[in-house]
Amino acid sequence: MGFLDINNVTKSYGAVEVLHKVDISVEEGEFLVLVGPSGCGKSTLLNMIAGLEGISSGEIKIKDRVMNGVHPSRRNIAMVFQSYALYPNMTVGQNITFGLEMHGTPKPERDKAMADVAKLLQIENLLTRKPGQLSGGQRQRVAMGRALVRNPDVFLFDEPLSNLDAKLRVDMRTEIKKLHQKLGTTIVYVTHDQIEAMTLSTRIAVMYNGYVQQLGTPKEIYDNPANLFVATFMGSPAMNVLTVRLEDRNGALHALTTGADGQERALRIDNASAAYAAYKGREVILGIRPEAITDPEGADRNARNIQALTNTVGVTEPAGADTFVTMTLAGKDCIARMRADADVRSGQPFDFAVNMDKAVLFDPKTEDRIA
Structure with missing residues (x-):
């Protein structure tokens, strides 16, 4: 039994099944990457963990608590989106602490949490700016700060680097890995970029056509691919x-x-x-x-x-x-x-x-x- 358990989970839209009996157990502190081409079901699975999509069958458990039907706000998860989803009329500091404010956290605690996260992400000098005054990389740091400040059980990342240019993607990849090593948090991360998957993860789930094709460490996936799809999808240049x-x-x-x-x-x-x-x-x-x-x-x-x-x-x-x-x-x-x-x-x-x-x-x- 893991920290996050996805047990025999399927997802259907009408008569069409788009996720087929997914079984993944994630240990506390693991960095699991869901990787695959567009339309393979990875974002759907992430949204089901978050509670943004319903489950057709099976169950999802966090810390041994069944999450089926539990509202997203009561799952103690934090999600970082591809689009950053920052409030343009709020300052960076207000964006970071907004979730805490909505949960009734006293202002002194909010301010301390904001200061700690800003220091961790090296964005102390940005706290009074608005999102429109920030670069793409800075906005992504703010989105991460908003997730970190809540100290959730599980972090969910939905292609967070896809809007950044190539060099900034590499830099942010390193920052996310450092952050994980420092905090030991449990992360589920979605990407279509197999380089991101290989460099960030402790384990990878390679997905295609709604099935998990292979689940293993980056080395296992790379050296011993389970099938021809995994072999040719993972690696650059391809096998x-x-x-x-x-x-x-x-x-x-x-x-x-x-x-x-x-x-x-x-x-x-x-x-x-x-x-x-x-x-x-x-x-x-x-x-x-x-x-x-x-x-x-x-x-x-x-x-x-x-x-x-x-x-x-x-x-x-x-x-x-x-x-x-x-x-x-x-x-x-x-x-x-x-x-x-x-x-x-x-x-x-x-x-x-x-x-x-x-x-x-x-x-x-x-x-x-x-x-």
């Missing part, structure tokens, strides 16, 4: 996915594909599981992250199975600390991630190093990972 054929060569299982020249390339799979062996002679989908394909000097020294693969370089893209290299495998583009000073040139043959320890296989029909 390379190639249709290969599994064959036995000299007593070892190999993934057979073709290079830019159309000729066969074989990648050995060491210590193949019984599940892998069951697909011998069949086509499967091989997934491998760009950073697992590099130059021999940049290959992971701790890897046990680095396979050499000679192929023609397609496009090179210098990106500061990295160089992204595109080549053709199995008739489609495959991206490798190399060091900035890797000596690789378009149109030339190159000896790629493929870390097959990091390869995962998927069933082409179910798209589930082969364990």
Whole structure:
């Protein structure tokens, strides 16, 4: 039993079920991120936790108290919206303490809470300004301050950084993470940005079509995706996915594909599981992250199975600390991630190093990972 329990929860609009039997247990102090593309159900689930949407079946519990039918004002949650939702006619200080005032908190307590939160968020110099005089990042801090001042059981964030520019998003991401580490609060955070999900969370729930596709730590989600959707949604650049054929060569299982020249390339799979062996002679989908394909000097020294693969370089893209290299495998583009000073040139043959320890296989029909 967790601090926040979502038990077998569904949501329907008429005959259409948009959330399907969601089960998530969040421990106290956890930072859970709900991530997925638009329309996957993540904001609907957040609104159900907040009490802004009703539950069709199942139950939501906070601190072992069933929240079904409980008014949002009585749930002791605080929500930070994408739009900031600040009152334009009030000062920053008034915006922060408005909720406390509505709950009848005495003014000395309100003032102390406001001062503490303003110091924490470094907005003491903004307390007398109106929202119209603030930048986007400052408004977001005020919206966070309004949530923090109430000391709720659970913080809910609904895509709070999506209105900010790229640099400010990175800065605010860091501030939110620092805040969580300092306060140890329980947070449920919605985003469609998988980088935000990876960097902020203690656990991630990847959602698609109203289902939780996978629930796990960022490392579990990234290294061992449950299915092809999770594999390709999480990670930037996305995981390379190639249709290969599994064959036995000299007593070892190999993934057979073709290079830019159309000729066969074989990648050995060491210590193949019984599940892998069951697909011998069949086509499967091989997934491998760009950073697992590099130059021999940049290959992971701790890897046990680095396979050499000679192929023609397609496009090179210098990106500061990295160089992204595109080549053709199995008739489609495959991206490798190399060091900035890797000596690789378009149109030339190159000896790629493929870390097959990091390869995962998927069933082409179910798209589930082969364990």
